[in-house]
Amino acid sequence: MSESAHAKIAWDKVVATLRRSVPRQQFDTWFRGMRPVTLTPEVAELTVPNNFLREWIHRKYIGVLRRAISDAVGGAPSLEIRIAEEGDPAEAGAPAPVEAPSLLPPPPRPRTHPHGESDVVLNPQYLFEHFVPGPSNNFAYAAAVAVADQPGKSYNPLFLHGSVGLGKTHLLQGICHRMMERRPDMRILYLSCETFTNHFVAAVANGELDGFRYRYRHVDVLLIDDIHFLADRERTQEEFFHTFNTLYNANKQIILSSDSNPAEIPTLEERLVSRFKWGIVARIDPPVYETRVAIVGRKVGMHGVAFPEEVVRFLAESICSNIREIEGAVNKIAGMAHIYQRPVTVEMAREAVRDLMPPSSVRVSIDGIIRRVAEHYAIPVRDLMGKRRTKSIAFPRQVCMFLARRLTSHSLEEIGGYFGGRDHTTVMYALDKIKRECESNDDLARTIERLSTGLSS
Ligand code: ADP
Ligand code: MG
Numbered sequence: 001m002s003e004s005a006h007a008k009i010a011w012d013k014v015v016a017t018l019r020r021s022v023p024r025q026q027f028d029t030w031f032r033g034m035r036p037v038t039l040t041p042e043v044a045e046l047t048v049p050n051n052f053l054r055e056w057i058h059r060k061y062i063g064v065l066r067r068a069i070s071d072a073v074g075g076a077p078s079l080e081i082r083i084a085e086e087g088d089p090a091e092a093g094a095p096a097p098v099e100a101p102s103l104l105p106p107p108p109r110p111r112t113h114p115h116g117e118s119d120v121v122l123n124p125q126y127l128f129e130h131f132v133p134g135p136s137n138n139f140a141y142a143a144a145v146a147v148a149d150q151p152g153k154s155y156n157p158l159f160l161h162g163s164v165g166l167g168k169t170h171l172l173q174g175i176c177h178r179m180m181e182r183r184p185d186m187r188i189l190y191l192s193c194e195t196f197t198n199h200f201v202a203a204v205a206n207g208e209l210d211g212f213r214y215r216y217r218h219v220d221v222l223l224i225d226d227i228h229f230l231a232d233r234e235r236t237q238e239e240f241f242h243t244f245n246t247l248y249n250a251n252k253q254i255i256l257s258s259d260s261n262p263a264e265i266p267t268l269e270e271r272l273v274s275r276f277k278w279g280i281v282a283r284i285d286p287p288v289y290e291t292r293v294a295i296v297g298r299k300v301g302m303h304g305v306a307f308p309e310e311v312v313r314f315l316a317e318s319i320c321s322n323i324r325e326i327e328g329a330v331n332k333i334a335g336m337a338h339i340y341q342r343p344v345t346v347e348m349a350r351e352a353v354r355d356l357m358p359p360s361s362v363r364v365s366i367d368g369i370i371r372r373v374a375e376h377y378a379i380p381v382r383d384l385m386g387k388r389r390t391k392s393i394a395f396p397r398q399v400c401m402f403l404a405r406r407l408t409s410h411s412l413e414e415i416g417g418y419f420g421g422r423d424h425t426t427v428m429y430a431l432d433k434i435k436r437e438c439e440s441n442d443d444l445a446r447t448i449e450r451l452s453t454g455l456s457s
Pocket of ligand 2: 168169170225
């Protein structure tokens with residue numbers, strides 16, 4: 001096979017891995033215009049259309065990219081990313097899509113468009129009808145329904161907060177579903193905070209702020225999920241502030257969700273904190289036992305497998321603070337019953353719960369990890385959670401992230417959130433780095449093992 005054919009196959013693999021590792025929106029924004037010039041186990045030379053992309057990839061995605069390349073070529077080649085010049089092969093064995101990189105989504109669709117716009121496909125299960133209300137979420141639920149029925153008129157903004165897996169996204173999407181059904185004339189924009197940030201950054205880089213503003217300021221309803229990711233992003237906060245004011249003054253509905261109440265989002269500007277409190281702030285708490293029983297019942301109902309009362313009670317007793325885990329356990333048990341062709345038993349439920357939450361993940365908390373690592377490296381806890389990038393802090397912080405990923409069930413985003421609001425790619429980079437270093441540095445590998453065992457025993 002010719003060298004260029006090899007390169008083409010390798011590049012296909014790189015693209016496939018990247019597509020799996022980063023959300024589609026981000027892939028389109030950052031990697032679509034990338035082309036390989038050389039791709040061998042020794043050398044990887046890639047081009048991108050401009051310096052902005054180059055720097056951003058270096059800052060945010062270099063770990064993911066390196067990993068994708070070494071998986072594809074089976075080595076750890078030196079990596080150079082440079083700006084494409086005239087004469088560079090536009091398609092050096094590159095199967096990547098040919099269309100020009102589109103950094104911004106198209107402008108808003110016409111008013112009559114029957115569906116909301118969103119960067120995520122709405123989950124068809126996330127309907128109000130599938131949401132089980134209870135004392136812990138009643139207020140949030142009622143507020144969401146009111147806003148969906150009378151956008152811009154009842155509570156503005158609606159701010160939902162609560163910890164992970166308690167139904168924030170479900171309620172936001174419930175609002176979208178309800179409005180798309182009853183108010184097809186409304187322009188609804190639902191997206192994650194991360195997407196908002198990415199659009200903004202790309203718009204600035206490409207001088208397309210007008211298009212960005214038009215898109216975000218001409219909607220009837222704007223829903224942003226996980227707005228706490230605005231923390232630490234000054235310019236995006238500034239832009240969001242103006243978006244907020246424009247929509248608010250035009251009586252357009254704004255709906256936000258977050259993992260904590262506005263005042264507790266670190267580094268969120270005061271003027272945003274106060275605006276977020278103008279309408280209604282509704283908190284979602286972990287469900288009480290009776291609600292958990294009802295939720296298990298509801299989730300079981302979706303499977304067509306009978307769960308004995310005692311299994312329902314067992315699950316409601318064992319999993320208290322995260323409904324996603326309840327759902328996971330129900331799915332797992334239904335799956336086991338199906339595979340073994342046996343009726344559901346408490347023993348199966350026990351196994352499912354055990355698998356979901358290995359003993360270590362129940363006990364080890366990120367706080368515990370941070371304290372332990374701070375002690376080991378003799379640095380203040382505050383520094384680990386902060387933003388300083390000096391090596392003496394950055395490295396132990398990466399160790400923390402690595403341990404958090406290994407010993408807890410937190411997502412990459414959540415882990416990033418603990419360490420000065422860093423995003424998931426930073427966490428991925430840290431995991432990658434520590435893993436690599438452990439391979440070549442026995443001392444570090446031993447330290448990591450010792451810290452792990454210490455933490456989970
Ligand atoms: P969050 O966005 O707060 O992390 P999600 O909305 O993703 O949580 O909810 C996690 C899972 O739990 C989803 O599958 C959702 O349908 C389910 N869920 C959460 N709260 C309820 C509820 N009150 N009734 C039924 N399902 C729920
Ligand atoms: Mg969510």
